[in-house]
Amino acid sequence: MADLNLKTRYMGIELKNPIVVGSCNLVTDTDNLKKIEEAGAAAVVYKSLFEEQIQVESMQHDEEIEAHNEMHAEMTSMFPGIKHAGPEEHLLNLRKAKESIGIPVIASLNAVNKETWLEYAKKIEQTGVSAIEINLYNTPRDKDVSSSSIEKEQIELLVELKKSLKIPIAVKLSPFYANPLHVIAEMDKTGVDAFVLFNKLFQPELDIEKIQHVFPLNLSHPGDYNLSLRYAGLLHGNINANITANGGIYNGDEIVKLLLAGATNVQVVSAIYRHRYDVIKKMLFELESWMTRKGFSSIDEFRGKLSKANIKDPYAYKRSQYVDILMNSELYTKKYNQI
Numbered sequence: 217m218a219d220l221n222l223k224t225r226y227m228g229i230e231l232k233n234p235i236v237v238g239s240c241n242l243v244t245d246t247d248n249l250k251k252i253e254e255a256g257a258a259a260v261v262y263k264s265l266f267e268e269q270i271q272v273e274s275m276q277h278d279e280e281i282e283a284h285n286e287m288h289a290e291m292t293s294m295f296p297g298i299k300h301a302g303p304e305e306h307l308l309n310l311r312k313a314k315e316s317i318g319i320p321v322i323a324s325l326n327a328v329n330k331e332t333w334l335e336y337a338k339k340i341e342q343t344g345v346s347a348i349e350i351n352l353y354n355t356p357r358d359k360d361v362s363s364s365s366i367e368k369e370q371i372e373l374l375v376e377l378k379k380s381l382k383i384p385i386a387v388k389l390s391p392f393y394a395n396p397l398h399v400i401a402e403m404d405k406t407g408v409d410a411f412v413l414f415n416k417l418f419q420p421e422l423d424i425e426k427i428q429h430v431f432p433l434n435l436s437h438p439g440d441y442n443l444s445l446r447y448a449g450l451l452h453g454n455i456n457a458n459i460t461a462n463g464g465i466y467n468g469d470e471i472v473k474l475l476l477a478g479a480t481n482v483q484v485v486s487a488i489y490r491h492r493y494d495v496i497k498k499m500l501f502e503l504e505s506w507m508t509r510k511g512f513s514s515i516d517e518f519r520g521k522l523s524k525a526n527i528k529d530p531y532a533y534k535r536s537q538y539v540d541i542l543m544n545s546e547l548y549t550k551k552y553n554q555i
C-alpha cells in the first residue's frame with residue numbers, strides 16, 4: 217500500500233489524507249492534539265469560540281451593566297465558570313494549539329451578532345490558523361422571523377466575511393432549510409471555500425422521573441452519515457466550494473462512501489470519543505485497503521464517482537427512490553408477520 221496517494225486539497229490547503237478531526241472539547245488539550253497528529257489525522261478543527269463567551273467577558277468588564285439585564289442573567293447562569301474561558305484566552309489557546317502540532321489547525325466561530333462575527337473572525341485570523349469554520353447555528357424560536365430573512369442575513373454575513381478575511385472560510389450549517397441546495401448554492405456565490413455537512417443540533421431531552429429538562433451531549437450513531445452522503449452526492453460538481461462530510465463516520469468504508477458521493481474530505485468526532493485516537497489509524501488502513509482492492513492509487517481517481525453529476529441514472533437521488541423504499545416496506549411487514 218506504499219504507493220497510495222491519499223493527499224487531499226481542502227480549501228487550497230494540502231492535507232496528507234482526507235481525515236480531519238472535527239471541533240470538540242478533546243482538541244483543547246495539547247496532549248490530545250499530539251495524539252491526534254500521531255494517529256495520522258490530516259488537520260484539526262479547534263473548539264468553537266461562542267458569542268456567549270465573548271458577551272459574558274465583555275459584560276463582566278462593563279461596570280454599567282444593569283443587574284437585571286436578561287441576557288447577562290441567562291448567560292452567567294448557563295456558564296458559571298465562563299470567566300476561565302473568555303475570548304482572549306481562547307485566542308491564546310488557538311496560537312498554542314497551532315504551535316504544538318505540525319498539521320493545519322482550523323478555527324471555529326459561532327457568533328450571533330454581525331459585529332461579533334466580523335470582529336472575532338479577524339482576531340482569529342491574526343492567530344495564524346490555516347482557515348476558519350463559520351458555525352451557523354440558528355435555533356428557530358420566533359415564529360415572526362421568516363426563513364428568507366434568516367437566509368438573507370447569513371448570506372450577507374458571508375459576503376462581509378469574505379471581504380474582510382484572507383484565510384479560507386468553511387461554513388458549517390444546519391440541514392434544516394426548506395431547500396438546503398438552494399441556500400448552499402447562494403452561499404457558494406459569495407466565494408466561501410467549503411461547506412461542512414452538517415451541524416449537529418444537540419437538542420434538550422426530558423427526564424420523566426424528575427419531570428425536568430436535561431441537556432445530553434449525545435454522540436452520533438453509526439449510519440448517521442446518510443444525510444451528508446446524500447447532499448455530498450447532490451452538490452458535487454455543482455458548486456465551487458469543497459464539501460466536508462461529517463456525522464456518524466465510524467470506519468474507513470464509510471469514508472470511502474462519502475468520497476465516492478463527492479465529499480472532498482471528512483470530519484470525525486464521536487468515533488474518537490468512543491474508540492480513542494487509534495480509530496484514525498484504523499480508518500486510514502481501511503481506506504487504503506479498499507483503494508488497493510479496487511486498484512485506485514489516488515483519491516482524486518474515485519472522488520465523486522457516485523455523485524448525481526457523474527452517474528447515468530440518478531435514480532438514487534430522485535423522489536422515486538424514496539417512494540420505492542417505502543412501498544417495499546411491505547416486504548418488511550411480511551417478514552415481521554412471519555416471526
Ligand SMILES: Cc1cc2nc3c(=O)[nH]c(=O)nc-3n(C[C@H](O)[C@H](O)[C@H](O)COP(=O)(O)O)c2cc1C
Pocket residue numbers: 238239240241263264324351388414415416433434435436437440462463464465483484485486487
Ligand atoms: C463533545 C462535543 C463537543 C462539540 N463541540 C463543537 C463545537 O464547539 N463546535 C462545533 O462546530 N461542533 C462541535 N461538536 C460537533 C462536532 O464537531 C461534529 O460536527 C458532530 O459531533 C458530528 O460528528 P461526529 O458524528 O463524528 O461526532 C461537538 C461534538 C461533541 C461530541
